[in-house]
């Protein structure tokens with residue numbers, strides 16, 4: 449009797465069909481389940497376990513069929529983004545899904561914290577395979593200082609910085625993101641260090657500040673977890689613009705403050721709806 453081969457399924461936390469901030473143009477976004485980081489500001493702690501109370505399972509073929517329903521929105525520059533949680537934890541599924549997308553000439557974006565990256569096998573070979581079908585990598589650099597990175601996320605960052613260098617060396621387009629938490633990730637020296645690192649890369653086409661917000665706090669409470677950043681305020685527009693200045697990001701000078709600016713608030717909300725990862 450032959451053993452039946454199990455289908456490759458992805459553990460999916462949620463789908464977003466009209467994402468506007470996680471990659472170029474309009475995106476179909478797949479948020480995969482599972483993450484080894486424990487960022488103190490995590491907006492989606494319910495994604496941490498791989499299966500948990502799952503939720504939804506899709507084969508790569510099922511997911512591409514679902515995504516293609518929204519193709520008319522994508523026009524010339526939209527496409528598919530896979531985020532999380534941490535999508536690289538389901539790299540086999542991701543390879544198969546992006547392969548299906550590229551067969552159909554769909555733009556693919558990987559939104560990652562970089563935490564699983566290693567040059568050791570079998571991960572490295574799979575990662576190189578994945579990059580054949582990945583057009584853009586959006587990478588969160590949460591802290592440059594290793595000790596502070598560990599304090600914020602519970603994990604080291606040497607492999608994450610190595611991933612950024614590797615992608616730059618191999619010519620992969622990168623967007624770099626930083627969640628700006630007042631008093632934690634906005635120190636001047638830290639931001640200057642981030643700027644120096646970004647300048648050392650040759651394929652970064654965009655750098656973004658994601659203002660910290662507290663919309664995910666209720667999820668921590670639902671999971672009976674203490675929220676570690678209790679009392680930490682969201683950054684003001686002036687704080688965001690100061691960070692943008694240090695990082696050399698142009699900003700809109702017509703706006704005054706986050707709390708008085710509905711457009712800015714709407715942008716914040718969209719960013720948060722789309723998750724910090726990623």
Ligand code: SF4
Pocket residue numbers: 483484485486487489490491492493495532533534561724725726
């Ligand atoms: S913010 Fe992203 S990388 Fe950090 S714990 Fe949450 S899902 Fe993981």
